[in-house]
Amino acid sequence: xxxxxxxxxxxxxxxxxxxxxxxxxxxxxxxxxxxxxxxxxxxxxxxxxxxxxxxxxxxxxxxxxxxxxxxxxxxxxxxxxxxxxxxxxx
Amino acid sequence: xxxxxxxxxxxxxxxxxxxxxxxxxxxxxxxxxxxxxxxxxxxxxxxxxxxxxxxxxxxxxxxxxxxxxxxxxxxxxxxxxxxxxxxxxxxxxxxxxxxxxxxxxxxxxxxxxxxxxxxxxxxxxxxxxxxxxxxxxxxxxxxxxxxxxxxxxxxxxxxxxxxxxxxxxxxxxxxxxxxxxxxxxxxxxxxxxxxxxxxxxxxxxxxxxxxxxxxxxxxxxxxxxxxxxxxxxxxxxxxxxxxxxxxxxxxxxxxxxxxxxxxxxxxxxxxxxxxxxxxxxxxxxxxxxxxxxxxxxxxxxxxxxxxxxxxxxxxxxxxxxxxxxxxxxxxxxxxxxxxxxxxxxxxxxxxxxxxxxxxxxxxxxxxxxxxxxxxxxxxxxxxxxxxxxxxxxxxxxx
Amino acid sequence: xxxxxxxxxxxxxxxxxxxxxxxxxxxxxxxxxxxxxxxxxxxxxxxxxxxxxxxxxxxxxxxxxxxxxxxxxxxxxxxxxxxxxxxxxxxxxxxxxxxxxxxxxxxxxxxxxxxxxxxxxxxxxxxxxxxxxxxxxxxxxxxxxxxxxxxxxxxxxxxxxxxxxxxxxxxxxxxxxxxxxxxxxxxxxxxxxxxxxxxxxxxxxxxxxxxxxxxxxxxxxxxxxxxxxxxxxxxxxxxxxxxxxxxxxxxxxxxxxxxxxxxxxxxxxxxxxxxxxxxxxxxxxxxxxxxxxxxxxxxxxxxxxxxxxxxxxxxxxxxxxxxxxxxxxxxxxxxxxxxxxxxxxxxxxxxxxxxxxxxxxxxxxxxxxxxxxxxxxxxxxxxxxxxxxxxxxxxxxxxxxxxxxxxxxxxxxxxxxxxxxxxxxxxxxxxxxxxxxxxxxxxxxxxxxxxxxxxxxxxxxxxx
Numbered sequence: 022x023x024x025x026x027x028x029x030x031x032x033x034x035x036x037x038x039x040x041x042x043x044x045x046x047x048x049x050x051x052x053x054x055x056x057x058x059x060x061x062x063x064x065x066x067x068x069x070x071x072x073x074x075x076x077x078x079x080x081x082x083x084x085x086x087x088x089x090x091x092x093x094x095x096x097x098x099x100x101x102x103x104x105x106x107x108x109x110x111x
Numbered sequence: 112x113x114x115x116x117x118x119x120x121x122x123x124x125x126x127x128x129x130x131x132x133x134x135x136x137x138x139x140x141x142x143x144x145x146x147x148x149x150x151x152x153x154x155x156x157x158x159x160x161x162x163x164x165x166x167x168x169x170x171x172x173x174x175x176x177x178x179x180x181x182x183x184x185x186x187x188x189x190x191x192x193x194x195x196x197x198x199x200x201x202x203x204x205x206x207x208x209x210x211x212x213x214x215x216x217x218x219x220x221x222x223x224x225x226x227x228x229x230x231x232x233x234x235x236x237x238x239x240x241x242x243x244x245x246x247x248x249x250x251x252x253x254x255x256x257x258x259x260x261x262x263x264x265x266x267x268x269x270x271x272x273x274x275x276x277x278x279x280x281x282x283x284x285x286x287x288x289x290x291x292x293x294x295x296x297x298x299x300x301x302x303x304x305x306x307x308x309x310x311x312x313x314x315x316x317x318x319x320x321x322x323x324x325x326x327x328x329x330x331x332x333x334x335x336x337x338x339x340x341x342x343x344x345x346x347x348x349x350x351x352x353x354x355x356x357x358x359x360x361x362x363x364x365x366x367x368x369x370x371x372x373x374x375x376x377x378x379x380x381x382x383x384x385x386x387x388x389x390x391x392x393x394x395x396x397x398x399x400x401x402x403x404x405x406x407x408x409x410x411x412x413x414x415x416x417x418x419x420x421x422x423x424x425x426x427x428x429x430x431x432x433x434x435x436x437x438x439x440x441x442x443x444x445x446x447x448x449x450x451x452x453x454x455x456x457x458x459x460x461x462x463x464x465x466x467x468x469x470x471x472x473x474x475x476x477x478x479x480x481x482x483x484x485x486x487x488x489x490x491x492x493x494x495x496x497x498x499x500x501x502x503x504x505x506x507x508x509x
Numbered sequence: 510x511x512x513x514x515x516x517x518x519x520x521x522x523x524x525x526x527x528x529x530x531x532x533x534x535x536x537x538x539x540x541x542x543x544x545x546x547x548x549x550x551x552x553x554x555x556x557x558x559x560x561x562x563x564x565x566x567x568x569x570x571x572x573x574x575x576x577x578x579x580x581x582x583x584x585x586x587x588x589x590x591x592x593x594x595x596x597x598x599x600x601x602x603x604x605x606x607x608x609x610x611x612x613x614x615x616x617x618x619x620x621x622x623x624x625x626x627x628x629x630x631x632x633x634x635x636x637x638x639x640x641x642x643x644x645x646x647x648x649x650x651x652x653x654x655x656x657x658x659x660x661x662x663x664x665x666x667x668x669x670x671x672x673x674x675x676x677x678x679x680x681x682x683x684x685x686x687x688x689x690x691x692x693x694x695x696x697x698x699x700x701x702x703x704x705x706x707x708x709x710x711x712x713x714x715x716x717x718x719x720x721x722x723x724x725x726x727x728x729x730x731x732x733x734x735x736x737x738x739x740x741x742x743x744x745x746x747x748x749x750x751x752x753x754x755x756x757x758x759x760x761x762x763x764x765x766x767x768x769x770x771x772x773x774x775x776x777x778x779x780x781x782x783x784x785x786x787x788x789x790x791x792x793x794x795x796x797x798x799x800x801x802x803x804x805x806x807x808x809x810x811x812x813x814x815x816x817x818x819x820x821x822x823x824x825x826x827x828x829x830x831x832x833x834x835x836x837x838x839x840x841x842x843x844x845x846x847x848x849x850x851x852x853x854x855x856x857x858x859x860x861x862x863x864x865x866x867x868x869x870x871x872x873x874x875x876x877x878x879x880x881x882x883x884x885x886x887x888x889x890x891x892x893x894x895x896x897x898x899x900x901x902x903x904x905x906x907x908x909x910x911x912x913x914x915x916x917x918x919x920x921x922x923x924x925x926x927x928x929x930x931x932x933x934x935x936x937x938x939x940x941x942x943x944x945x946x947x948x949x950x951x952x953x954x955x956x957x958x959x960x961x962x963x964x965x966x967x968x969x970x971x972x973x
Contacts, residue, residue, distance in 0.1 A: 038555070
């Protein structure tokens with residue numbers, strides 16, 4: 022069973038029961054965000070919710086740990102470019 | 112860091128006040144040793160860094176929050192005495208030049224913002240009379256207070272709630288990074304020849320003929336020409352080592368802060384009756400604060416974190432989706448009349464106080480440093496400090 | 510259930526075993542766990558069983574046992590315990606953002622450990638991750654961490670993860686073990702009481718050998734490069750103190766590097782509850798001081814598993830059982846004779862595991878050579894992007910404690926609250942200040958321990 026969700030404005034698919042980080046890796050995207058200080062790319066690091074490197078904007082929430090979140094149909098996932106923002110970008 | 116054998120002045124306490132005093136003294140050519148012990152709860156590192164000379168004087172910020180939380184208190188928080196409002200105003204004006212000087216001297220940018228201003232949000236009718244009183248209290252010489260309508264508020268800061276009546280805008284009330292200010296004063300003092308000893312706890316003061324002649328710490332002892340008590344919430348304990356009593360009490364303030372958000376998420380500093388809200392240069396939004404007359408514990412309480420979060424969301428609804436990064440608390444040095452204790456102690460010839468900053472320590476720091484330094488060196492302070500001398504409490508004590 | 514008798518934080522082997530033990534004594538327990546299902550890290554349950562490999566049978570066993578005890582055990586998956594307040598009150602936030610205060614009569618902390626990764630040039634590149642991160646991708650979804658994978662660090666966990674990757678069809682280039690081969694060859698001498706573990710280790714080595722994956726001893730990764738993602742790694746042989754011989758650097762083209770040098774107990778909750786801590790580097794660092802019953806210095810709080818000292822999953826399960834029994838005894842649900850008998854049995858099981866464990870810890874003791882990898886422009890704090898040069902400047906200007914360093918350099922001020930940077934940053938500071946790591950102290954903790962939204966704390970009325 023495949024689920025559809027929106028990644029950086031594009032509709033994509035992943036199998037059911039995948040975390041957001043798993044879905045991204047499955048789709049071939051490992052870079053998850055760009056840091057606020059030096060705009061450096063970051064990705065999955067600890068995979069267990071401790072390092073907070075895999076933070077992405079998910080639906081209305083500005084920073085969510087992608088490794089701790091299961092993909093839901095219609096979920097809107099955004100790779101943060103720098104510091105978090107309340108202005109939702111598509 | 113090796114302790115010197117002798118210093119003209121030993122400053123006890125390396126918070127924003129102590130380091131400001133050390134900086135001013137070193138600038139005037141005195142040999143200074145600045146002692147610090149990193150105790151949890153230092154007010155400087157807990158502070159949001161609002162430079163609200165007018166706002167705080169008029170009872171906003173922590174004043175109105177405390178007031179709201181105390182059911183059955185009188186109608187509005189009272190303003191602070193005019194003399195002190197002037198002191199804070201004068202100190203606030205020093206920031207632009209100070210920022211440049213410190214940047215040149217030690218390379219630290221204290222992030223003294225000059226364009227935020229302060230907005231006091233008026234939610235409902237019950238605050239209206241308070242609002243009009245504030246405008247008349249301020250007087251014309253601390254000018255340019257304005258009442259802003261909802262449209263003007265929205266134009267400036269679109270994320271502020273639409274659910275309010277209006278707001279009062281204080282253009283001169285900006286902000287600084289209190290930690291960088293502290294660090295810059297400290298390094299600036301060292302650049303001018305001061306000696307900074309971290310983790311040095313003072314446990315005794317040797318007195319001879321009404322003069323402190325030696326300061327004993329766990330890192331060694333130092334002979335001195337004069338001592339400045341800038342130990343913040345712990346000033347009473349330090350004064351006691353010299354057999355002096357001052358009515359300093361710890362007043363805890365809890366604060367929460369968000370993750371770093373894009374610059375410009377919030378352009379104004381906000382004060383409401385629930386909390387104050389500032390976005391710092393780094394992007395984090397700081398929301399505070401409680402005012403608890405308590406002990407020296409720096410615990411954070413669940414209920415208080417929730418109240419601050421609720422207050423923040425009320426003022427800026429978009430914050431509900433933003434991550435709460437951490438909570439902490441600090442201990443302000445409180446005094447019974449909410450005014451600082453500055454200048455010479457009556458009991459000794461060479462013991463000076465620089466404490467009691469309560470909720471205005473950060474904005475008062477530059478001028479406090481200058482007037483206390485002048486006082487220590489027998490020069491005329493550029494602002495009179497008679498109203499702030501410790502002996503004003505002796506009528507109560509004796 | 511807002512007032513269970515016991516709240517257990519952590520649903521790994523320790524937490525599950527604690528719940529089972531306490532439930533069998535008739536006590537109501539609530540397990541708070543951040544994962545999607547119970548199992549912790551080692552016994553992760555697949556979230557997509559179709560793609561993922563068969564889960565570890567021990568994990569399945571424990572989950573089944575808990576399911577049978579539903580009248581006593583409430584399981585809250587996806588929940589984060591982010592703060593402990595007065596009188597054992599625990600703040601817990603649910604996946605849909607509701608926050609609640611639980612007030613149990615006893616609290617068992619079983620949060621486990623996270624991995625230890627020393628900073629080195631390039632360690633923040635996408636593609637560089639912990640072995641556990643790769644394991645989580647494979648175990649739950651059968652997703653590969655990359656195409657060409659190298660593992661580096663120390664300890665048998667590297668071997669286990671390498672084998673899991675091979676089973677999943679991922680190309681593993683090599684495994685680099687910092688300690689020397691002779692040190693490992695002596696290991697079986699200590700494993701006579703736990704032959705099963707030795708056999709497991711031997712099977713790993715055998716599989717790697719069969720798959721032609723070299724295990725190279727006495728080697729560490731010294732740097733990593735890449736544009737947007739990792740594409741190259743440098744590694745070198747090391748001496749007994751793990752100082753690399755920079756004249757013998759080899760380069761390997763890989764897109765994934767799994768780096769793990771052991772584990773660090775997640776002691777944040779214990780710290781927040783004001784449990785007294787002690788510094789035990791051989792079991793990962795700062796741990797709560799516990800008595801024979803695994804009680805901490807705070808009445809009513811017990812600690813079990815890797816979160817109280819890294820000792821592996823088998824020890825964690827035994828400790829969990831003991832903590833559950835101790836809590837039951839503390840609450841008067843079991844008499845002293847029964848409790849003492851149970852405790853003696855568990856202690857025997859734990860002591861059997863110790864010789865091999867100690868030998869393993871010794872081989873993987875962190876050596877000073879790792880500190881030499883850091884350059885002035887290497888990030889030491891990932892969250893706040895603070896370089897070692899910046900941190901050292903603050904140290905030299907007088908910021909020699911965690912608090913002062915955090916405040917002046919921002920290192921440790923980020924979302925992970927020093928969990929990943931402090932183990933090494935404290936060693937770097939200690940070296941700079943010529944004092945012991947113990948004197949530097951643990952990082953201070955602040956609630957919330959995990960990211961929660963402001964909205965999750967506000968009453969319903971403000972959410973609209």
